Amino acid sequence: MTMGDAPLLSVAGLTTRFVTRDGVVHAVSDVGFELGRGECLGVVGESGSGKSVTMLSLLRLIPMPPGEIVSGSAVFDGEDLLALTDEALRRVRGGRIGFVFQDPMTSLNPVLTVEAQIVEALRVHGLGTREARRMRARELLELVGIPAPRERLRAYPHELSGGMRQRVMIAIALACAPPLIVADEPTTALDVTVQAQIVALVKELKRKLSTSIIWITHDLGVVAGLADRVVVMYAGQIVEEAPVRDLYKSPQHPYTRGLLASVPRADRKSSVLASIRGQPPSLDEAPASCAFAPRCDFVHERCRRENPRLARLPGGRRVACWWDLDKGGPRDA
Amino acid sequence: MTRAAPANGHLAGAMEKPAAAGPHRSLWGDVWRQFRRHKGALTGLAVLGLVVAACTAGPWVYWHDPFASDLAARNLGMSLGHPFGTDNVGRDTLARVLIGGRISLAVGLAAMLLGVLIGTLVGVMSGFFKTLDGALMRLTDMFLALPLLPLLLVTIMLFRDSLRDMLGPEAGVFLMIVFVIGATSWMQTARVVRGEVLAVKAREFVVAAASIGTRRRNVVLRHILPNVMSPVMVSASLGVATAIITESALSFLGLGFPSDFPTWGRLLFDGQNAIELTPARVIWPGIMISVTVLSVNFIGDGLRDALDPKQRGR
Numbered sequence: 001m002t003m004g005d006a007p008l009l010s011v012a013g014l015t016t017r018f019v020t021r022d023g024v025v026h027a028v029s030d031v032g033f034e035l036g037r038g039e040c041l042g043v044v045g046e047s048g049s050g051k052s053v054t055m056l057s058l059l060r061l062i063p064m065p066p067g068e069i070v071s072g073s074a075v076f077d078g079e080d081l082l083a084l085t086d087e088a089l090r091r092v093r094g095g096r097i098g099f100v101f102q103d104p105m106t107s108l109n110p111v112l113t114v115e116a117q118i119v120e121a122l123r124v125h126g127l128g129t130r131e132a133r134r135m136r137a138r139e140l141l142e143l144v145g146i147p148a149p150r151e152r153l154r155a156y157p158h159e160l161s162g163g164m165r166q167r168v169m170i171a172i173a174l175a176c177a178p179p180l181i182v183a184d185e186p187t188t189a190l191d192v193t194v195q196a197q198i199v200a201l202v203k204e205l206k207r208k209l210s211t212s213i214i215w216i217t218h219d220l221g222v223v224a225g226l227a228d229r230v231v232v233m234y235a236g237q238i239v240e241e242a243p244v245r246d247l248y249k250s251p252q253h254p255y256t257r258g259l260l261a262s263v264p265r266a267d268r269k270s271s272v273l274a275s276i277r278g279q280p281p282s283l284d285e286a287p288a289s290c291a292f293a294p295r296c297d298f299v300h301e302r303c304r305r306e307n308p309r310l311a312r313l314p315g316g317r318r319v320a321c322w323w324d325l326d327k328g329g330p331r332d333a
Numbered sequence: 334m335t336r337a338a339p340a341n342g343h344l345a346g347a348m349e350k351p352a353a354a355g356p357h358r359s360l361w362g363d364v365w366r367q368f369r370r371h372k373g374a375l376t377g378l379a380v381l382g383l384v385v386a387a388c389t390a391g392p393w394v395y396w397h398d399p400f401a402s403d404l405a406a407r408n409l410g411m412s413l414g415h416p417f418g419t420d421n422v423g424r425d426t427l428a429r430v431l432i433g434g435r436i437s438l439a440v441g442l443a444a445m446l447l448g449v450l451i452g453t454l455v456g457v458m459s460g461f462f463k464t465l466d467g468a469l470m471r472l473t474d475m476f477l478a479l480p481l482l483p484l485l486l487v488t489i490m491l492f493r494d495s496l497r498d499m500l501g502p503e504a505g506v507f508l509m510i511v512f513v514i515g516a517t518s519w520m521q522t523a524r525v526v527r528g529e530v531l532a533v534k535a536r537e538f539v540v541a542a543a544s545i546g547t548r549r550r551n552v553v554l555r556h557i558l559p560n561v562m563s564p565v566m567v568s569a570s571l572g573v574a575t576a577i578i579t580e581s582a583l584s585f586l587g588l589g590f591p592s593d594f595p596t597w598g599r600l601l602f603d604g605q606n607a608i609e610l611t612p613a614r615v616i617w618p619g620i621m622i623s624v625t626v627l628s629v630n631f632i633g634d635g636l637r638d639a640l641d642p643k644q645r646g647r
Contacts, residue, residue: 056540059544061540061543061544065463090546090548091546092546093543093544093545093546094544094545094546094547095546098544098545099541099544099545101537101540101541101544102537103537106536106537106538107537107538107540107541108538108541109538109542109555109556109559109560110538110560111559111560111562112555112556112559120542120545120547120555121545121546124545124546124547124548124551125546169541172541172545173545175545
């Protein structure tokens with residue numbers, strides 16, 4: 001197998017938990033997925049479903065302790081991130097995987113100028129001379145569509161608007177031209193028009209730079225326009241994975257179906273939005289049965305006895321459910 | 334890129350430093366620009382500058398020798414010849430206040446630097462490294478629970494003579510007093526800094542800094558430390574004031590500098606017995622202490638506001 005065929009990132013069996021005074025929280029349980037080069041993967045799920053922790057675990061950015069990566073592997077570009085030494089991992093952070101965080105209000109250092117923060121991303125990886133780094137910082141601001149980059153470089157974060165700051169965050173993530181960018185709900189804290197601008201920017205960057213992107217969100221609408229493939233997470237596990245069109249056309253997991261039904265749509269008249277009854281489960285026990293069972297309309301006896309494995313379906317899809325929605329009966333296997 | 338280290342010597346440096354004009358906005362340039370808008374702080378800076386200048390240059394300019402006694406001019410009140418009067422052996426009080434200010438100010442500054450350094454170090458370590466937190470905070474509690482004045486007295490009694498033999502009377506006592514005051518005044522700084530570090534550490538930009546590959550050391554130095562500088566500055570300014578007052582108290586109790594080194598506190602101590610005869614001997618050193626402490630506090634106040642980037646540019 002040549003490098004060209006191998007996926008850029010291949011995660012398997014990733015399990016992360018937090019050991020707190022009140023007990024163990026099983027935040028991520030046996031998560032595995034692959035990401036091709038130049039591909040955009042959407043990761044969808046509600047708050048606390050383990051989306052962010054999964055991605056932060058890859059770079060060991062979760063606070064440890066209380067966090068603890070119990071098992072798993074994450075082969076990125078031929079090396080297992082979870083087995084790297086701290087120094088080797090530090091080179092990957094920012095150098096080959098860029099991170100964009102949710103809240104641009106708090107993810108920039110308030111006492112440093114924009115320039116200092118972009119330049120830092122280059123400097124920690126020993127890139128360029130001082131002058132070259134400054135030039136690159138200006139190029140990056142132009143690349144992410146910030147007008148008057150010369151002036152903006154000298155600004156402090158609080159002098160910029162939310163959308164502007166998120167562009168700066170993206171510029172920082174792009175600084176070392178990493179092959180992979182992980183964007184952790186980058187549009188959640190922004191208002192809708194700015195969201196659309198950021199999504200358009202990322203689309204353009206993806207086309208221009210052919211960067212792979214992992215886009216974490218709870219907004220199905222954003223994912224629809226951006227991702228090639230979508231992974232749906234629930235209670236720290238992947239419940240469904242499918243190419244983006246197939247997922248929206250025929251969701252195979254009751255949870256995905258519930259999620260899609262709860263998105264307001266302009267093309268359907270309905271006065272009441274559907275919602276999924278019940279609450280997401282607490283994660284204080286390792287999953288032994290289907291985590292969605294208490295909220296599921298298709299629950300049967302096996303769901304409460306056995307946690308469904310992620311089974312492959314035709315068309316590059318995977319689903320973890322004992323019920324076959326298409327057939328209307330229990331899934332064998 | 335001009336990023337000054339979080340220098341505590343900034344107090345002295347800021348006086349002459351003009352605003353850094355140029356294409357690059359430096360942190361300290363911005364701080365100075367904002368600082369100038371704080372009237373109280375500017376006044377404090379001017380007054381402190383005056384006191385420092387007087388104590389530095391005064392003894393060269395002023396015609397009376399602080400150590401020369403003149404038995405013909407004992408216990409004089411304030412007059413043109415002796416603006417602050419004289420003491421019981423005819424030494425000029427103004428000359429002694431000026432020369433004494435050198436030591437008092439030096440002790441205040443040095444003890445503050447030491448105290449703030451220890452306090453910041455302990456606070457940052459304790460806030461950033463969870464494993465050290467418990468031990469360091471208990472240590473801080475222990476120091477806070479110690480009865481300080483008796484401790485100072487015992488330490489000084491024990492070490493004064495050996496230090497004096499080793500380093501000479503002036504340097505020995507100076508080092509001892511600075512060390513003793515510094516080592517017993519860092520706890521408030523440590524607690525405040527720890528609290529701030531805990532708060533700053535939870536902010537997203539710290540994870541963001543780690544996510545671009547910043548080393549842990551630099552996460553602390555570049556991202557956490559500058560964000561806790563405002564409380565450190567306030568502690569520093571309060572520290573100068575407390576150190577000057579503690580030194581005065583020690584001298585007042587007769588345990589600070591020997592009487593041939595007239596610090597402000599020592600002058601108070603020597604003058605107290607003659608307070609009815611020559612009140613000027615007590616009043617002037619007292620006023621100097623109060624004025625210095627007050628102006629340092631105002632400067633600290635101004636620095637705290639100026640260090641907050643959200644206050645700047647308003």
